Structures are given as C-alpha cells and as structure tokens.
Amino acid sequence: MTGQDRPEMTALERQGAAAKAAARVLSVASEEQKNRALLAIADAIIARADEWLAANAEDLKAAKASGMRESLIDRLALDRKRVEQIAAAVREVTELPDPVGRTIGETVRPNGLVIQKRRVPLGVIAMIYEARPNVTVDAAVLCLKSGNACILRGGKEAINSNLCAEKIMRAALETAGLPADCISLVHDTSRQSSAELMHLNEYVDVLIPRGGAGLIRAVAKESSVPVIRTGEGVCHVYVDAAADLDMAAEVLFNAKCSRPSVCNACECVLVHESILKPFFEKALPLLDTKAVQLRADGPSLEVIKGLGHAAQAADESDWDTEYGDQILAVKTVSGVAEAIDFITLHGTQHSESIITEDAEAAKKFLDEVDAAAVYHNASTRFTDGGEFGLGAEIGISTQKMHARGPMGLEELTSWKYVVYGKGQVR
Amino acid sequence: MTGQDRPEMTALERQGAAAKAAARVLSVASEEQKNRALLAIADAIIARADEWLAANAEDLKAAKASGMRESLIDRLALDRKRVEQIAAAVREVTELPDPVGRTIGETVRPNGLVIQKRRVPLGVIAMIYEARPNVTVDAAVLCLKSGNACILRGGKEAINSNLCAEKIMRAALETAGLPADCISLVHDTSRQSSAELMHLNEYVDVLIPRGGAGLIRAVAKESSVPVIRTGEGVCHVYVDAAADLDMAAEVLFNAKCSRPSVCNACECVLVHESILKPFFEKALPLLDTKAVQLRADGPSLEVIKGLGHAAQAADESDWDTEYGDQILAVKTVSGVAEAIDFITLHGTQHSESIITEDAEAAKKFLDEVDAAAVYHNASTRFTDGGEFGLGAEIGISTQKMHARGPMGLEELTSWKYVVYGKGQVR
Numbered sequence: 001m002t003g004q005d006r007p008e009m010t011a012l013e014r015q016g017a018a019a020k021a022a023a024r025v026l027s028v029a030s031e032e033q034k035n036r037a038l039l040a041i042a043d044a045i046i047a048r049a050d051e052w053l054a055a056n057a058e059d060l061k062a063a064k065a066s067g068m069r070e071s072l073i074d075r076l077a078l079d080r081k082r083v084e085q086i087a088a089a090v091r092e093v094t095e096l097p098d099p100v101g102r103t104i105g106e107t108v109r110p111n112g113l114v115i116q117k118r119r120v121p122l123g124v125i126a127m128i129y130e131a132r133p134n135v136t137v138d139a140a141v142l143c144l145k146s147g148n149a150c151i152l153r154g155g156k157e158a159i160n161s162n163l164c165a166e167k168i169m170r171a172a173l174e175t176a177g178l179p180a181d182c183i184s185l186v187h188d189t190s191r192q193s194s195a196e197l198m199h200l201n202e203y204v205d206v207l208i209p210r211g212g213a214g215l216i217r218a219v220a221k222e223s224s225v226p227v228i229r230t231g232e233g234v235c236h237v238y239v240d241a242a243a244d245l246d247m248a249a250e251v252l253f254n255a256k257c258s259r260p261s262v263c264n265a266c267e268c269v270l271v272h273e274s275i276l277k278p279f280f281e282k283a284l285p286l287l288d289t290k291a292v293q294l295r296a297d298g299p300s301l302e303v304i305k306g307l308g309h310a311a312q313a314a315d316e317s318d319w320d321t322e323y324g325d326q327i328l329a330v331k332t333v334s335g336v337a338e339a340i341d342f343i344t345l346h347g348t349q350h351s352e353s354i355i356t357e358d359a360e361a362a363k364k365f366l367d368e369v370d371a372a373a374v375y376h377n378a379s380t381r382f383t384d385g386g387e388f389g390l391g392a393e394i395g396i397s398t399q400k401m402h403a404r405g406p407m408g409l410e411e412l413t414s415w416k417y418v419v420y421g422k423g424q425v426r
Numbered sequence: 427m428t429g430q431d432r433p434e435m436t437a438l439e440r441q442g443a444a445a446k447a448a449a450r451v452l453s454v455a456s457e458e459q460k461n462r463a464l465l466a467i468a469d470a471i472i473a474r475a476d477e478w479l480a481a482n483a484e485d486l487k488a489a490k491a492s493g494m495r496e497s498l499i500d501r502l503a504l505d506r507k508r509v510e511q512i513a514a515a516v517r518e519v520t521e522l523p524d525p526v527g528r529t530i531g532e533t534v535r536p537n538g539l540v541i542q543k544r545r546v547p548l549g550v551i552a553m554i555y556e557a558r559p560n561v562t563v564d565a566a567v568l569c570l571k572s573g574n575a576c577i578l579r580g581g582k583e584a585i586n587s588n589l590c591a592e593k594i595m596r597a598a599l600e601t602a603g604l605p606a607d608c609i610s611l612v613h614d615t616s617r618q619s620s621a622e623l624m625h626l627n628e629y630v631d632v633l634i635p636r637g638g639a640g641l642i643r644a645v646a647k648e649s650s651v652p653v654i655r656t657g658e659g660v661c662h663v664y665v666d667a668a669a670d671l672d673m674a675a676e677v678l679f680n681a682k683c684s685r686p687s688v689c690n691a692c693e694c695v696l697v698h699e700s701i702l703k704p705f706f707e708k709a710l711p712l713l714d715t716k717a718v719q720l721r722a723d724g725p726s727l728e729v730i731k732g733l734g735h736a737a738q739a740a741d742e743s744d745w746d747t748e749y750g751d752q753i754l755a756v757k758t759v760s761g762v763a764e765a766i767d768f769i770t771l772h773g774t775q776h777s778e779s780i781i782t783e784d785a786e787a788a789k790k791f792l793d794e795v796d797a798a799a800v801y802h803n804a805s806t807r808f809t810d811g812g813e814f815g816l817g818a819e820i821g822i823s824t825q826k827m828h829a830r831g832p833m834g835l836e837e838l839t840s841w842k843y844v845v846y847g848k849g850q851v852r
Contacts, residue, residue, distance in 0.1 A: 024770070028793050107815050113804060115814055122826050123796070201647070205826055221627070224647050226827045247849040254851035344450070366844050367454050370549070378539060378847025387852065388541055388843070389533050400548050400631055400840035401652045402828040414826035417814070418792050421804025423673040425680035426813065 016203025022181035023149035031098035037176035055164035121147030123205035131155035146412035156189035198223035230395030233263030240356035351380035372405035442629025448607035449575035463602035481590035547573030549631035557581035572838035582615035624649035656821030659689030666782035722756035777806035798831035
C-alpha cells in the first residue's frame with residue numbers, strides 16, 4: 001500500500017520514497033539526537049579523510065585529463081586542511097539553535113480554541129549543484145539540523161568525491177540512530193536524472209539549485225517541484241552626487257575585487273554624471289591594483305579615457321552580465337531615480353548599494369530598489385549568512401516567495417498550526 | 427528600453443508589464459493611501475450596483491441556457507444583499523493592519539552594520555479561479571492592501587460580472603490616486619490565456635490557483651511561475667479508543683455536514699476498531715439528519731449494517747476523494763499509529779483532527795501528522811483566516827513553502843534586508 005512497494009517505480013522514485021520515509025522520522029527527532037548525528041558525521045569525515053581524499057584524487061585526475069580550467073579544478077580539489085575545515089563547519093552547525101518545534105505564535109480564540117503556530121521542517125529538500133564536494137556536506141548537514149531529509153544531485157565531475165561523502169555520512173547517521181536515507185546522493189549524473197528530480201513532486205518538497213545563472217534559470221523554468229532560486233547576482237553600486245568619494249572608491253573596490261567569482265560581487269557601477277571625473281580619479285588607482293577591465297558607456301568612457309586609462313565601450317549585453325571576474329561595467333546616470341530604474345531593469349534582485357551623504361536619496365533608494373538586500377554606504381559583499389548573523393547558509397535566495405536573502409536554518413522550515421479544543425464545533 | 431516598449435509583446439505580456447509598473451508605485455504607497463482606495467472601491471461597488479447586477483444577469487442567463495448545475499449558479503449569482511456584503515468586506519480590509527514596511531528583525535553586527543529585516547509586498551500576484559464574482563473583489567482588495575498588484579483570471583462563466591467589477595475597481599483606484607493597473611482582469615478566458623499566465627515569469631511573482639482539486643493540480647504541474655497551492659482538502663477525523671464518544675459524534679457531524687462543499691470539511695472518519703459499535707450508535711443518528719451516505723471498509727461496514735443502517739463498501743478510490751458532498755468514507759484502524767500512516771498516505775496536508783482523552787495519543791498525532799492544521803478535540807472546519815484571527819484570507823495553503831494554512835495579508839508579503847553602513851567593506 002505504501003509508495004515504496006510499487007514495482008514500476010524508477011530508481012529515483014524509490015530514492016524519493018525512502019527520503020520521504022526518513023524525513024518523517026527526522027521531523028520528530030530531538031535536537032540532541034540531530035546534534036549527535038552531526039558530531040558523528042564530523043568525526044567520520046576526519047577518521048575517513050584518506051578515503052575521501054583518494055576518491056577526490058580520482059575526480060581530479062579525470063578533471064585534469066579533460067582539460068578543466070584551473071579555477072574549476074581549485075573548487076573541486078580537497079586537501080587535508082579543507083577536509084578539516086569542512087568537519088569543523090559541521091561541528092559549528094551543532095551550535096546553531098534548532099528552529100524545529102519552536103512556537104512562533106499563539107492565540108486563544110473567543111470560542112476557547114488555543115491555536116499555536118509551530119515550526120516544522122519542510123520535508124525533503126533536493127539540491128542540484130555543480131562540482132564542489134564541500135557543498136555535498138554543507139548542504140546535507142544544514143538540512144539535517146533543520147529536520148529535513150535531502151537528496152543531493154551534484155555535478156558529474158565530483159561524483160567519486162560525492163559518493164564517498166555520501167557513504168561516510170550515511171554510516172554516521174546510522175551510528176547515531178537516524179535513518180541513513182536522511183541523506184542520499186543521486187548516483188546517476190546524467191541530464192536525465194536531473195530532469196526527473198525536477199518533477200519528483202510526490203516526494204520532494206523543495207528544490208534548491210546552486211551554481212551558475214544558466215543552471216538556476218534552467219531549473220526554475222523546467223521544475224514542477226517548487227524551486228528556491230539562489231545566487232544569481234548582477235549587483236550594482238550607485239555612486240551618488242553627494243557621495244563621500246573616498247568611501248565610494250573603497251566600497252566599489254571591495255564589492256568588485258574582494259572575491260569577484262561570488263554572487264554578491266558588484267558587476268556594474270552607476271555613477272552620477274556630475275562626479276564622473278573626481279570619482280574615477282579615486283577609483284581607478286584602486287581598480288588597477290587588480291587589473292580590472294572596464295566596459296563603460298559614452299560619458300564615462302570619455303572621462304576614463306581622458307584620465308589616460310584604458311576602457312572598452314559597453315554594449316547592451318554588458319548590463320545583464322554576471323562577469324564573475326575582474327571586469328566592471330560602468331553606467332552614467334542623472335540621479336537616484338535613473339539609478340533605480342536601471343537597477344529595476346537589469347538587476348537580479350540580489351544586493352544593491354547606494355553611496356551618498358544625502359539621507360533623502362538614500363531613503364528613496366532603500367525603499368524603492370527591489371532586492372534581497374539594499375545597502376547604504378556599505379559593500380554588497382556582506383550579503384551572506386555568516387555576515388548577517390544567521391550562522392550558516394544554504395544559499396542566497398533572490399526570489400520573494402518563502403525566503404529572501406541568505407537562507408539559514410529557519411528558512412529551511414515551514415510551520416503548522418496546532419489547535420487544542422474541548423469539542424468545539426463551528 | 428523598458429519592457430512595455432517591445433513591439434512583439436503579446437496582450438498578456440503588456441498586461442503583465444503594466445501590472446509590474448503599477449506594483450512599483452503601489453509598493454511604496456502609504457497605508458492611508460491604500461485605505462482610501464479601498465473605501466473608494468467599496469463606495470463604487472454600492473454606487474454602481476445596478477450596473478454590476480445587470481452584468482451578472484447576463485452571466486446567469488448564459489449559465490441557465492447552458493444547463494449549469496443549480497449549486498454552481500448559486501455561486502455565480504449576485505443580488506443586492508450579496509453586493510452589500512462584498513462592499514462591507516472591502517471596508518473591513520481597511521481595518522486590518524498593513525504588514526508592509528514593518529521591521530520584523532534588526533541586528534547590529536560587530537562591524538557596526540545595522541541590518542533591518544523589513545516586510546515588502548510580493549510584487550505581482552496572479553490568481554486563476556472559477557466562476558465566483560465575489561472572488562474577483564475579495565482577491566483584488568487583499569492584494570491591494572498588502573501592496574501587491576494583481577492579475578485576475580476568472581472563469582468564463584463569470585466574464586461579464588468580472589469585466590464590470592474590474593471597470594468599477596480600476597476607476598476607483600484612479601480617483602484615489604493609485605494606478606488603475608494595480609488591478610486587472612485577463613479578458614481572454616480561453617485555456618490559452620491561462621497557460622500563458624502560468625509562464626509569465628518575467629512579470630508575475632506568484633500564482634495562486636483557487637478552485638477544485640483538478641484546477642489546482644493542473645496549475646501546480648504546468649506553471650513555471652511559483653505557485654501557492656490552496657484548498658485541496660481530503661481531511662480526516664480520527665476517533666481514538668479513548669475518545670469521548672458524544673464529543674466525537676458531534677465533531678464529526680460538524681466537520682462533515684456544516685458545509686460539505688468547502689475544503690476544510692471532513693471526507694473520511696478513521697475509527698478505532700475497539701469502539702466501532704458504540705461510536706456509530708451515537709454518530710449515525712446525527713449523520714442521518716443530513717442523509718449522509720457512507721462508504722465503509724470491511725469491519726466498519728459490518729458494524730454499520732449490524733445497526734440496521736445502509737452503507738456501501740468503500741473501494742481504494744474512496745480514500746483519495748474530496749467528495750464535497752454529504753458522503754463520508756469510513757476506515758477502521760488499530761490505533762493512532764495506523765491513523766497517522768493512513769493520513770500520511772491519503773491526506774492532502776490540509777486539516778486533520780484526533781478525538782481522544784488520551785494526552786499521549788493526542789501528542790503523537792499532533793506531532794507526527796503532517797498538515798497545515800492539526801486539531802485535538804475540535805472540528806476541522808476551523809481552518810479559516812477569520813476563525814484563526816487573521817481577519818481575511820486569500821486561500822488556505824496546503825504546501826509548506828512560503829505560507830501554510832490560512833493566508834492573510836502577512837502571507838502576501840516577503841521581506842528585504844535594509845543595511846545601514848558607514849563605508850564598511852569586507
């Protein structure tokens with residue numbers, strides 16, 4: 001009678017049914033039991049590090065043979081220090097408060113009904129992500145602590161590392177008395193497994209894609225399982241006429257250059273037409289230290305070239321590109337209203353910053369820009385679970401449904417209403 | 427350069443772009459301004475009641491000519507009293523507190539950043555619903571008060587009523603100084619317009635289907651716009667061995683019969699095997715007053731027939747049917763664990779009730795049953811925005827993402843992080 005018994009089920013449906021059954025057990029596990037499982041996972045990662053590194057070495061060998069780019073190989077690679085960092089991060093998750101079971105609202109109705117609103121896990125969370133073996137562990141343990149079973153579908157380039165991490169974590173779950181099926185990896189890394197996962201509505205409550213914009217857009221478009229879009233970031237810094245130009249240059253430099261590959265890095269600076277020259281006099285020397293390439297519109301291009309600096313003319317596609325690299329688009333605007341319009345049209349609702357000493361302009365920008373995080377006089381790089389004080393994050397949501405911005409444990413939960421009566425009828 | 431200008435846009439894309447532009451204005455409108463618009467709508471509904479009733483008469487004439495069922499005609503029909511009730515409900519929405527702009531969290535980080543979490547509207551909400559003209563107004567005004575533009579796609583049977591309601595509301599918006607495009611109706615009621623709306627991702631933030639299970643499942647499966655599933659209800663009452671049987675009979679009677687067409691009505695009673703006879707001795711006389719038909723499993727069928735009462739044998743399909751009628755499925759279970767398993771398999775995560783004096787059984791049921799609302803000793807019929815004290819509701823979410831249970835104004839919002847700095851960089 002249960003889903004698990006149907007003979008015509010695919011391998012992935014069986015995996016989904018097993019995850020759903022495990023999620024039922026996990027949803028009522030105590031915080032103490034979940035922490036015990038987390039510590040068992042951290043211990044096992046250290047104890048079995050050689051095994052994991054050997055599996056990773058196989059992936060690295062294949063990656064090098066296939067001519068993978070150095071920056072991608074770096075993301076794929078594990079070493080003893082990284083393994084220790086991953087295990088330490090797992091231990092840190094035990095310190096985060098468990099949101100599950102918490103009463104977040106209570107009302108007593110005139111008819112005597114007591115209505116409590118209580119946090120519950122989402123159920124089964126699926127993740128589709130690229131070739132970073134640390135994500136396999138990070139995602140699994142955040143799901144575990146928030147009471148959710150997870151189905152992980154990592155990139156094929158990391159398959160050996162991921163299979164090994166799965167084996168280590170599942171064994172650790174069992175030693176802690178929780179079902180191994182709380183964590184499982186999709187072993188088939190074909191396109192088809194990913195497509196099937198996007199339609200596994202019967203077993204998967206939420207699908208979180210993590211990776212490049214192409215992956216995320218494709219998943220959001222195809223999936224019938226509810227999706228939380230994460231991490232697409234075409235972020236702007238707007239330097240207002242009333243900006244402190246030293247601050248503006250420092251903030252832009254940090255937002256662009258401190259880690260250009262991440263989603264909260266700045267891709268485009270909007271500069272008020274009245275301060276083009278004095279601003280670039282301050283900003284260019286900083287950007288030059290990282291050899292940042294500029295793609296500038298007419299007025300800014302003229303000023304930049306006038307300062308004896310190289311720059312390319314921007315074309316329309318530059319306004320919608322997440323470079324993820326030491327490249328910066330430059331757009332001249334006539335004021336905060338035009339900056340807001342431009343961001344509305346070209347932003348990805350991630351992180352947007354205004355640099356100004358004008359309180360009114362700042363208020364207008366903060367109120368009207370539609371993004372997960374809006375900043376006054378600070379770098380967009382702060383949009384991060386750790387920086388926001390959430391402890392850890394599973395991704396940064398750029399949608400408005402369910403959760404917005406950095407997603408910590410609480411964002412991996414839902415609620416239920418628990419109603420106590422004495423025979424009340426309506 | 428803006429979306430509105432592209433010549434190749436479809437009519438619905440233009441409508442979407444107009445709604446999105448209006449949503450930007452509405453998102454920063456004050457509560458006072460939104461309330462002024464609501465009162466203008468309520469006034470206009472009364473002032474133009476004759477016009478609306480005439481349009482409704484056209485729909486009713488067509489409905490009768492097409493042989494529509496009486497119960498559906500009743501849902502479609504407006505009269506002066508209903509119009510007055512609808513206008514009064516609009517006025518009530520002015521009394522509900524505006525969630526938008528509220529600060530729901532604030533933290534000061536060690537680096538001095540002040541991070542505020544602030545409620546914002548979702549943006550553009552689309553609704554697909556069936557032939558009830560009151561939904562057109564109810565949905566529009568809840569979206570309006572929560573700062574969201576809406577695109578309404580009602581059933582073709584109500585098209586004249588809906589066109590008239592749209593005209594009245596849009597004119598009222600303009601008199602209150604808000605863009606008419608905050609509220610718009612999809613004039614084309616073909617299947618194709620509905621399909622196009624489900625893929626209008628560029629302009630629509632959330633799609634809420636309201637209607638029968640078939641409509642909701644079809645939308646959830648097809649839509650690439652994020653969906654909030656509402657109102658599918660195969661709800662159970664579990665009568666435990668330790669139940670107060672008088673209470674159990676009263677609660678079941680209320681849950682089944684007080685309004686069988688609604689989603690929080692009970693479709694199936696689960697009865698502990700040890701109390702079949704005494705329970706049905708109390709329940710059958712009540713159910714008989716509404717001529718409820720029973721579809722019972724083996725053991726319960728035997729007991730019911732033994733009491734000289736008619737009943738049909740249930741088949742597997744009965745366990746998954748939302749009758750919406752005076753029909754009740756009956757299933758015998760061996761205890762709370764089997765009741766939970768049965769609900770896990772056949773429930774729709776809407777509303778589930780246990781009747782028992784056994785605190786331990788109640789706790790197990792409330793903890794382990796996965797539903798928007800779980801009840802101890804009360805009728806499932808209370809799952810409702812008004813009954814829960816939310817004021818009004820746009821629907822009852824049966825999913826875990828974003829919102830669960832009755833959705834009031836707060837559930838029509840998201841949040842943004844507003845971060846105040848002094849030049850901080852990371």
